[in-house]
Amino acid sequence: MATIVNCFSIIGIDGYLIKIEIDTLYGKPSVSIVGMGDIAIKEARERLEAAIINTKFEFPKMKIVVNLSPSDIRKSGSHFDLGMAIALLIQSNQIRVEEIDSYAFIGELSLNGDLRPCVGVLPMIMESKKRGITNIIVPLDNIKEASLVKDINIFAFNKLNEVTDFLIGVNPYEPITNLNGKHNIENPYIIDFQDVQGQDSAIEFVAVAAAGGHNILMSGSPGCGKSMIAKRMPTILASMTEEEALEVTKIYSVAGLLKNRGSLINERPFRAPHHNASMNSLIGGGIFAMPGEISLAHNGILFLDEIAEFNKKTLDALRQPMEDGKVTIARVKHTHLFPASFMLVSAMNPCPCGYYGESRCHCTDYEVLRYREKLSGPIMDRIDIQKYFKTVDIMDLSDNIRGPKSKDLLQRVEVSRAIQRKRYNGILGVSCNAQMTPELIREYCRMQPESMDLLKSAYDKFRYSARTYHKFLRVARTFADMEEEKNINKSHIIKALMCREIEKEQATMVVV
Missing domain, CATH: 3.30.230.10 (Ribosomal Protein S5; domain 2)
Structure with a gap:
């Protein structure tokens, strides 16, 4: 036998x-x-x-x-x-x-x-x-x-x-007793938002993105601080719950990336793949399907620097995971399901030369549109916040004017996330405003008539999609949470409408 x-x-x-x-x-x-x-x-x-x-x-x-x-x-x-x-x-x-x-x-x-x-x-x-x-x-x-x-x-x-x-009972087992207090990886970040100068107004939208888990696209001339801001975003992300930390640790364990064996990953992941990344490395796959970058960024940030340089088909493969918070890798015998609830943070130049709107830019409107079309409409539609970053004034640098501290921004983000956790307590798969379902939007994003009229006016002018309409409401809900307001008022809708600068400009550009 x-x-x-x-x-x-x-x-x-x-x-x-x-x-x-x-x-x-x-x-x-x-x-x-x-x-x-x-x-x-x-x-x-x-x-x-x-x-x-x-x-x-x-x-x-x-x-x-x-x-x-x-x-x-x-x-x-x-x-x-x-x-x-x-x-x-x-x-x-x-x-x-x-x-x-x-x-x-x-x-x-x-x-x-x-x-x-x-x-x-x-x-x-x-x-x-x-x-x-x-x-x-x-x-x-x-x-x-x-x-x-x-x-x-x-x-x-x-x-x-x-x-x-x-x-066989020859030797009794002696338990290992020195495990307590060694299950956490310490915060590895030594950078701070106060290093960012001259971008205080833009940082406000970055903080809202972190508070609500919203996808964000930063566009601006080279050297204005886009990458610098993105790399500091982990310092203002709300701490993970034990359930979230265990889920992230589980993914890294399967991928063989758990460097400190037995250490619970309690810092939200930050993944920044190069723009030559293949579709399988980004989405996941292989003969024995393994998690890709979007799964390794689960409950954290996926940063795509110079997003317009990524292969268009690779970017389009992000469409479904961005919407569903998971990715399905189909094989003949099995279907592998990987969690992929990540916050997309991306950066790009506004035109091929990078200096769109300045006297030194000689790109034609056609070249600018062709460059921006590398990001398809469906991808842009899934990005909640799209902001232009201004060129930093030399006086801001020479006067050594510091930006807001990460500690202060984190405190506001934590307050907002605490409100959201309480609001969505017991709702499976929803922990922040960016994950709200249409039913939750109807329940928690009620507006006054004047706010609705303002949103309807913008909706008719720019012909936004239904998805974009819901994203406006999610972002407005986060602005309200940041101010600890129970209801969404007109000022929150105005700020939410200010989050789609890039899409608005593309809608009004005319190629001659």
Whole structure:
């Protein structure tokens, strides 16, 4: 009869249960691993034999068949090694383990029998808890990451023989007690908004974007501070909830980017891919689908500097994720769903030379329009705030006039986010104004008649879409929250209408 032990694999960013089945048969000594595993799994046969022999056990001189069930799902990774080794030792009667079904095994084996850390441990542990498997054995280097999940027993070891000694009761397990207080990554930002000079009026709109989670496009001449502002936006983002932090950490664990193993990522992500990024690197994909930049920016910022230099098809691929807050990667056997609720922050020059509206600009209207058309209408329609940034006056620089401090802006943003969290408490998938559904807009964005008349006038003049109309209301709601106002008044609508400068100008440009 075959021996069966529990392990896990990853689909998307979620773990799923894998049963490792091992049987030994009479025949020519060999190891066959079946169940649609990748090369790392196929190569486990060599690691398995060396690790078992170097741990002073006997490797069975029989035909060994290993099946990873369910067998119709592709699997990848080297973390099945430990489960295979334990199952083989049980099958060959070298160790005896009671209630093996209550355990799951995660870990890669070295040729000497050492346990090496793996990626994606966090979602595996979360799935284990969901399945009711309460005892998990992991490599020692993964214990901090695994211990992020509460109410489950984590056992961590350095070597295969330590695992076997624990399972047969030779040595009692000694818990690791020095984990408390080490689950957070400290704030890495040492820059501040007060370094930005001469852009105080524009920074107000940047703060509103951060407070409501609104997408923003900054346009201005080279050197006016667009990139400088974008890089400082993480310093004014509201802190993540524990649920949001766990979700971000889970994505980075699957992607193998969790640098401090076991540290909960409590700072909102900031991703800034280069403009030559491929569609797969931005959206996600590959043979074994992995999260792209938009998923790595989940609950944080995706900064696209020089957005007009990105491939147009790549930018258009952002349309659905920007609207849905998730991205679906379809494969023949499976569909992978990655969260992608990010705040798009982008920067561009107003024309090919960058000095549109100044005497030194010689770009024709046709060249300007062609340059701006690199951002399609549907993408522009999804960007809530579109602002021109003025050239900084030399007096602002020479007089050393400092901008507002990040600390002060963050305080206002935190107050606004606290209002939003209270408002949307219990509503799944909505945590800020930018995520409001039409039903929530009808409930929380009621206007006075004069405000409605103003919005209707602008709507008729510039022929905005229904999506843009809703975005105006979302942004106006954020302006009201920033001022701690319960109702949206006329001044909030005026400020919201001021957020579409670029789109308004393009609508009025005429090519001769």
